[in-house]
Amino acid sequence: MNSSHLSPDDIPDADRRAALMMREHLPQFIADNPFARYGAFGVGIGLPTRRGEYAPRLALRVYVPCKIEADRLPPERKIPRTVTIPDGQGGTIDFPTDVVVAAPPSALMDDHEDRLRPVPGGVSISVPGSGYNGTLGAWVLDTPDDTVVALSHRHVLGGT
Numbered sequence: 001m002n003s004s005h006l007s008p009d010d011i012p013d014a015d016r017r018a019a020l021m022m023r024e025h026l027p028q029f030i031a032d033n034p035f036a037r038y039g040a041f042g043v044g045i046g047l048p049t050r051r052g053e054y055a056p057r058l059a060l061r062v063y064v065p066c067k068i069e070a071d072r073l074p075p076e077r078k079i080p081r082t083v084t085i086p087d088g089q090g091g092t093i094d095f096p097t098d099v100v101v102a103a104p105p106s107a108l109m110d111d112h113e114d115r116l117r118p119v120p121g122g123v124s125i126s127v128p129g130s131g132y133n134g135t136l137g138a139w140v141l142d143t144p145d146d147t148v149v150a151l152s153h154r155h156v157l158g159g160t
Helices: 013-031 034-038
Strands: 042-046 059-064 082-086 092-101 124-126 133-135 138-142 147-151
Touching (some): 013 082, 034 059
Parallel strands (some): 059 092
Antiparallel strands (some): 042 059, 082 092, 124 133, 138 147
8 A cells, every 4th residue: 555645445444433533522632722731733633644654544633833852841741642532432542643843824914904704715825934825725614523624735724
């Protein structure tokens, strides 16, 4: 299997079920404030990368602006290798984490009067300082929980 081109069929059923449980538990994880604790600016569920290739196991992705050597961090600031969540059947699941270095998103417009609400698809967008820009393709629903998410290319949003 070429792990840089995984299809949904390559993800084990147990991982898919665990990802659904993680989605349900994500609000509690966020309520514990991983952003201040770990210096993170975002979290998500996706395929982890190891040496530039995707691993066929879903993980809780924790987005940080830079990685710090583990031995330089106090224990309470280290992102755990797994997060234990309820499995919905009275047990628990150890859901793996993946620390992802990416540019944090920031607002481009300081003038609140000039903002487009709602932002329509087809508008040019970028992450400041990334050197890239592109088009917001559309707003779409993430079907498991009906979350509205922006659809664009990775290079446009800096991997966020």
